[in-house]
Amino acid sequence: AQTVTQSQPEMSVQEAETVTLSCTYDTSENNYYLFWYKQPPSRQMILVIRQEAYKQQNATENRFSVNFQKAAKSFSLKISDSQLGDTAMYFCAFGSGSGAGSYQLTFGKGTKLSVIP
């Protein structure tokens, strides 16, 4: 069974600054996907960024980037130029399954990020 650990229950960052959220996972699988989801106070979960385990290059989506260390089983999220709208719960998730579009997500407990004006 996979486990996902987010060791930072809460974090805060000044607007326009950079923050990094940590995530580690444990698995015996070789092929998998990793995700960061954002859940604002309205509770609608939104995908932020996705990383395929077979790719060495770290994924980037605008102000969001990841540092994927497969050997260390680490998957951190960096948010650059933080904005007030980034305030939310952030969940790290591990995707496993047949490799097709149907798969199970295992989530961490989340990190509550507050962006301070």
Place this chain on the structure above:
Amino acid sequence: EAGVVQSPRYKIIEKKQPVAFWCNPISGHNTLYWYLQNLGQGPELLIRYENEEAVDDSQLPKDRFSAERLKGVDSTLKIQPAELGDSAVYLCASSHSWSSYNEQFFGPGTRLTVL
């Protein structure tokens, strides 16, 4: 494109009462998921459907929980009877399965309070 629709958004019931949640996935998405999210926790999968077939229900407490997706489109999750510990948010998500690890799109959830 309409997102995943869930109803009701909020439900308050007394313990031992039945309750049902409804989910309509994004059009064309053949995979549907029900997750349970306790306060301060990440979502946990309850059941996963491929079309009308439940392909993973190992985490569904079958003594009191049931789910159906009769025509492979919308789905209903039922609890009977509800217990105090069932108070949580129930999330529905959907994806399409014709390519690898497609994004799961989540609905707004149903917040259940059992008194």
